[in-house]
Amino acid sequence: xxxxxxxxxxxxxxxxxxxxxxxxxxxxxxxxxxxxxxxxxxxxxxxxxxxxxxxxxxxxxxxxxxxxxxxxxxxxxxxxxxxxxxxxxxxxxxxxxxxxxxxxxxxxxxxxxxxxxxxxx
Numbered sequence: 189x190x191x192x193x194x195x196x197x198x199x200x201x202x203x204x205x206x207x208x209x210x211x212x213x214x215x216x217x218x219x220x221x222x223x224x225x226x227x228x229x230x231x232x233x234x235x236x237x238x239x240x241x242x243x244x245x246x247x248x249x250x251x252x253x254x255x256x257x258x259x260x261x262x263x264x265x266x267x268x269x270x271x272x273x274x275x276x277x278x279x280x281x282x283x284x285x286x287x288x289x290x291x292x293x294x295x296x297x298x299x300x301x302x303x304x305x306x307x308x309x
Contacts, residue, residue, distance in 0.1 A: 192309065193220045193245055195268060197261060198252030198279075199236045201229030206276065207252035210300045217304055222246075240264040250274040250300045255281035262287060272296050274303070 194214050199207045207223075211231040214221045221234045222243055229236040240261070246268045251258060258265075258281055265273065266287060272294040275281065285295040303309040 191219055192247035193222070193243070194248045194250055195222045195224065195243060195246055195270070196250055196252065197224050197265070198257070199223035199225035199229075199231070200252075201225075201231050201236060205252070206301065210250060210252070210276075210304075213301060213304045217309070219309075243268055246270040248272050248274060251276055251279040251281075253279060255279065255284070258284055266291050266293070269293070274298055274300050276300060 196211055211221055211223055211234050215232045223234050223236040225236045249265050249270045273288050274296045276299050288295045
């Protein structure tokens with residue numbers, strides 16, 4: 189199994205949020221997780237930070253922000269130069285998909301949780 193460093197954008201320590209479940213499942217699958225959210229917290233030992241940290245070797249950015257809330261992160265996401273961006277249900281964003289593809293980043297319309305549980309991650 190290959191390890192894929194993943195940035196979770198829209199991270200939450202609220203157990204009813206999908207981003208919370210994604211952080212737990214990614215950690216359980218041994219993927220290093222960088223969690224960025226509006227407020228600090230922690231999920232399964234992963235700290236949620238509020239600032240955009242520079243990261244190297246990012247494989248995946250998985251989005252849990254609606255398209256309007258993604259706008260301030262465009263430059264950050266593209267600067268991370270991930271191999272792919274996963275647009276989870278409700279986060280689909282044609283503008284960011286175009287920017288990503290123009291930068292050679294794969295845009296995946298999917299669900300991180302489903303991809304993990306079916307071995308497609």
